[in-house]
Amino acid sequence: MKLPAFTYHRPDSLQEALAVLAEHEEAKVVAGGQSLLPMMALRLARPEHLVDISRLPELSSIRECDGGIAIGAAVTHATAERSPLVTTGSPMLAAALPLIGHQAIRNRGTVCGSLAHADAAAELPAVALALDATLVATSPRGERTLTPAEFFEGYLSTALEPDELLTEVRLPAWPASATTAVHELSRRHGDFALVGIAAMVTTAEDGTVASAALSFFGAASVPCRVAEAEASLVGRQPNEETIAEAAAIVSARLAPPDDIHASRAYRQHAAGVLTRRALAEATTNGKMAAA
Numbered sequence: 001m002k003l004p005a006f007t008y009h010r011p012d013s014l015q016e017a018l019a020v021l022a023e024h025e026e027a028k029v030v031a032g033g034q035s036l037l038p039m040m041a042l043r044l045a046r047p048e049h050l051v052d053i054s055r056l057p058e059l060s061s062i063r064e065c066d067g068g069i070a071i072g073a074a075v076t077h078a079t080a081e082r083s084p085l086v087t088t089g090s091p092m093l094a095a096a097l098p099l100i101g102h103q104a105i106r107n108r109g110t111v112c113g114s115l116a117h118a119d120a121a122a123e124l125p126a127v128a129l130a131l132d133a134t135l136v137a138t139s140p141r142g143e144r145t146l147t148p149a150e151f152f153e154g155y156l157s158t159a160l161e162p163d164e165l166l167t168e169v170r171l172p173a174w175p176a177s178a179t180t181a182v183h184e185l186s187r188r189h190g191d192f193a194l195v196g197i198a199a200m201v202t203t204a205e206d207g208t209v210a211s212a213a214l215s216f217f218g219a220a221s222v223p224c225r226v227a228e229a230e231a232s233l234v235g236r237q238p239n240e241e242t243i244a245e246a247a248a249i250v251s252a253r254l255a256p257p258d259d260i261h262a263s264r265a266y267r268q269h270a271a272g273v274l275t276r277r278a279l280a281e282a283t284t285n286g287k288m289a290a291a
């Protein structure tokens with residue numbers, strides 16, 4: 001289907017992009033276009049102005065930032081996937097990126113676009129939540145930073161104002177003892193996940209769990225963590241028993257959607273299974289039974 005008519009803007013600088021956004025109330029940012037253009041084709045979005053930020057030099061870098069990394073709004077999934085800074089500086093992001101759609105989608109889709117789009121089944125909002133990322137929103141009024149809990153307000157809904165751009169996402173320094181695994185269940189390779197988990201575990205010198213982050217996608221209208229399951233692991237050795245306990249808490253506490261793709265009960269069960277697999281991989285390189 002053809003796109004509805006719109007005026008296309010390709011600003012040469014961030015300042016110009018912000019000015020166009022502020023000038024036109026009905027304007028929308030387009031980065032990779034991998035979510036917005038299909039929505040326009042389906043008439044689920046009808047912006048009168050599109051502001052293309054994909055070639056803005058100010059937004060095109062991945063850089064070190066306070067021991068962690070900062071990823072600009074024009075950085076594609078594919079660029080991040082190939083970046084040594086991401087591989088070493090944020091192994092959870094590196095594990096999540098290849099799960100997004102197909103290579104052709106990752107060649108154009110952007111990391112910040114995934115966050116700004118805020119699809120509840122998308123991998124990167126859950127990664128941002130697990131890592132306590134900082135989201136940087138910029139408008140002609142200046143810059144403000146938001147936590148993931150502040151940023152993700154609901155299904156496809158964020159705290160960004162119409163004239164604000166998500167200019168970068170900052171991921172904090174990766175803890176020395178941290179290990180990670182990202183697992184998801186989807187019908188076919190490349191489909192959005194029915195449910196998924198981004199897990200990170202840090203360990204103390206005696207091998208007990210010092211901290212755990214269990215962040216889920218496809219399990220609510222926003223990415224969500226299960227604090228009770230995380231707490232159940234802390235101070236204990238990660239083994240079959242403690243991992244099964246955490247997985248059971250996850251299945252009991254999550255209240256995922258019931259829709260044409262999967263029932264709530266199926267997603268609850270799958271979330272528990274994925275928790276077991278992810279924790280087994282993160283804590284024992286998958287050597288433990290992970291059926």
Ligand SMILES: Cc1cc2nc3c(=O)[nH]c(=O)nc-3n(C[C@H](O)[C@H](O)[C@H](O)COP(=O)(O)OP(=O)(O)OC[C@H]3O[C@@H](n4cnc5c(N)ncnc54)[C@H](O)[C@@H]3O)c2cc1C
Pocket residue numbers: 028029030031032033034035036037038073099100101102105108109110111112113114116117119121122123124160164165166167190191192193
């Ligand atoms: C077949 C298919 C399969 C897919 N599978 C997956 C998947 O498994 N997992 C997944 O996560 N995604 C998937 N996607 C979506 C894809 O990853 C998109 O690239 C991503 O969701 C959005 O990134 P984008 O740069 O293309 O954003 P765009 O499509 O350009 O924009 C999406 C929305 O975010 C806004 N936006 C974008 N960037 C900014 C910004 N910097 N500041 C403010 N607003 C902004 C736009 O205005 C728009 O509302 C799939 C897409 C397709 C077509």
